[in-house]
Amino acid sequence: MLLTESKDEFDLLRDTLNEEVKPRGIIEQMYVEDIAYLVWEILRLRRSKAAIINLAFRDALTEVVMQLLRKPGEWKNLRKDGSEKLAREWFSDPDVKKQIAGLLREFNLDETAIEAEAFRKSADDLEGIDRLMASAEARRDKALVCIAHIAATSALCCVSAAIDLSTAKFSNSSMATERQIAANRRNAVKKYRPTLFRREETGTP
DSSP: OOTTSOHHHHHHHHHHHHHHHOOOSHHHHHHHHHHHHHHHHHHHHHHHHHHHHHHTHHHHHHHHHHHHHOOTTOOGGGGHHHHHHHHHHHTTOHHHHHHHHHHHHHTTOOTHHHHHHHHHHHHHHHHHHHHHHHHHHHHHHHHHHHHHHHHHHHHHHHHHHHHHHHHHTTTTSTTOOHHHHHHHHHHHHHHHSOHHHHHHHHOOO
16 A cells, blocks of 8 residues: 555455455455455556646646747747746646636637646556556556456356256166267356356357
């Protein structure tokens, strides 16, 4: 946990996942634990993206105001000090906020122009976070698939054992041939195998 994060909130997330998945055995429990940490990591990265953009907001505001105040042919940094002062005061002075809003309207813009500039300034950092998120999401999804495989395998084993038990009772009967037992197992697999595995066999999306 980071200093700013709540262990109670993480424990609630993990408990909710355990209640939803209902893991059976240590292996499924390990996967659920991994999923909890991966989901928490994804949430952390999403918060970080918003924080990065917010941190870039003042510099973006300075840049936008400086561009709008600059007259054609004027040296760019001539308006820098005044723009930085307005950008600082925008966060605390309602009158300055109105002044900048009016300046934006003169050029048919609104505060989304400032957000766009903040995005542009943060693009490299945001791209790195997106890669980390994609990696965490892929690992989370893989863990979910592994849990589904384990659950499906366990169910098929139970079905197979039940078939063997039922056919053993008639082992002296001519009807209980090896061919019939194998056919019963194949039918059971078709009936109980999850959709996930049927898709893998048929190649359907």
